[in-house]
Amino acid sequence: MQFGLTEEQSMIIDTTRAFVENELYPHEAEVERTGHLPMEIIKDVQVKAIEAGLYAANMPEEVGGAGLDTLTWLMYEKELGRANYALHWTCVARPSNILMAGTDEQKEKYLYPCMKGEKWDCLAMTEPGAGSDLRGMTATARADGDDFILNGTKHFISHADIADFSIVFMATGEEDTPRGPKKLITAFFVDKDTPGFTVRDGYRNVSHRGYTNAVLEFDDCRIPKSAMLGELHKGFDLANTWLGATRLQVAATCLGRAERAMQHAVEYSAERKQFGQQIGKFQGISFKLADMATELKAADLLTWEAGWKFDQGTVTESDMSMAKLKATEMLAMVADEAIQIHGGMGLMDELPLERIWRDARVERIWEGTSEIQRHIISRELLRPLGG
Template identity: 55%
Template sequence: MDFELTAEQELLNQTAREFCEKELIPHEGLLEKTNELPRELELDIRRKAMTVGLHACNMPESVGGAGLDCVSLTLVAKGLSRASLALAESVRRPCNILTACEGEQVTHFLDPVMRGEKRECIAMSEPDAGSDLKAMKTRAVKDGSDWVINGTKHFIANVRLCEFVILFAVTGEDQTPVGTRKRISCFLVDLDAPGLEVANGYEQMGHRGYHNNILRFDDVRVGGWQMVGAEGEGFKVASDWLGGPGRLTIAAVCQARAERAFEVAADCAAQRRQFGQPIGKFQGVSFPLADMAIDIRLGDLLLMNTAWRVDQNFPTVIEDGAMAKVWCSEMLGRVADQAIQTCGGMGLMADLPLERIYRDARFERIWEGTSEIQRHIISRQLMRERGV
């Protein structure tokens, strides 16, 4: 197999990593101290990302994006994700659901996003419907040519930096041989729409400056033109996004942070001296470093192989993405923990990025589908292949 990157991919990797080191990582201290990403800083990062060609690089050329393949996008995600999430997310890679925009949706939502003038958030999770999207209660009821929306969404990321929301809501029910099936549809809703309240979310253990919010819809009226795709196709739209780009991006984030944590730990092991020699000479330190290096190498191989399989249109993209997310998210937890152990007391101090990486790592096994959900997806496919 050929694992060599093309010259363009090498350049993308270098560009993303250098942008991260120069424009993102220097602001991590501000996020940790204030738990806020200033609006002007977010916009400045967005403008600079547009200058170097990183803005909307995941979008197809037909809408003004770079049209990068999945391997290239994964390299970009890895390069940027060495920094805190709020900073990395300022380099906008819009949700690919927006590529389904048509007519007025293009001029009102898609085009401004591509120009860097608007930012979207995604609203699926509800207080009583997390991994089980079919249990959602938010409803949109037809009223003439409009839809009227009522319900509550939570865990919605960085709403206060956005102008509109990609909303999933129930628009009807069908009776099937196995019971009632909800029809879920996708809408694009301006956040200043009458009846839409943006409330503060929950205090969280990590990801400083990357806040969650609660959205409450009270008779929010949207035009029929604001529905993405056909009525009842929202679940397919969500599954396509989560199964491919969403979960693979999470895996890339985890891989990048694991590599950064390992570099800090390895440098510490080489530089810190105890009993007259570098601590990396002791097996109690060096053997765990070897295990970390193996874990990271395996994660990188799985991540890049999955991205390659996406580009080759393999039929098991959803299961492949689930495998990559499970391994990389759980591997990050192990590596972050051992990196702190290697650095000892200093690993717990804010002078090093390890305590932040350790806190943030715990998120990755939960959002975009928990590890348990990913294992369900993988095992279900294994049984399908055997006719079960």
């Protein structure tokens, strides 16, 4: 693993950071104040992102993406992660890689319009009674002639309100396992205007204002068998194959926000004076900065190593879980300490710190809770010994 940046990586980092600072930061205050990201802002920034070559940069070159290797893509994600989540995710969209698993016809209908900024996708897995236990889902898809009939509810579905279609995971059967019966899962494309498919407003969230979630309801929703993504009963394998790096994406965006909070803390520690000297000279502050920097560097290295190993084909579930666990918990610590260093001003919305602090909370929950990550790591340690 090389620790130096290539010329291309440095260019991507500089370009993305400049775009974030010039095109996303100016809209943050409005989105935070209103909790809403207006479509006119989305469209305006989207055009600029496409012109800058930053839109859908996570996707392969053959479908119009930037063709970035995983490590470079994570560096790009880190820079985007500095900004309000709704702004960078919606305006500089990164279509789900799972769209690559579609047929040629499905790619024409769903993938390529997403690449051009003409459509948005969303992934629907989580249910009110099935979060981390995906194979415990109760929403079903039943074959009926040349169609499937979908019934059930999904919730916490990110940006489903603006998505033109959903990639929905449904139980299509059951199999016996050593731990009892488990659902067999299949993925489907469901267009927003399909009869029997309703998108309802979700919950108000303390994190990521403007980045919405929704409740999806399926009531005898009939779709053709051609809407199936991948093979019957293979949805779990499909998700593991195409969505494995999402934990690293979360880790990378956390690094960006932590670095932004860290920068504010360092600058304030050098500028703010109390008792006749800079507060950074007091051990109570200087030790905080040292701990913050160390934790940030550790999370950086875990994330970059996992990204590098992903490209080498040697990454393990534990590698990705360690990166996600460390980065999300590090962000919470850095954001909290940055506010503590600023005192009362840290909680005021003149600075991005209170937002970063609020936004950090969800990172330890979505894409697998910290407890799930610890379970994955410990299981990988114990399995060779029969544990």
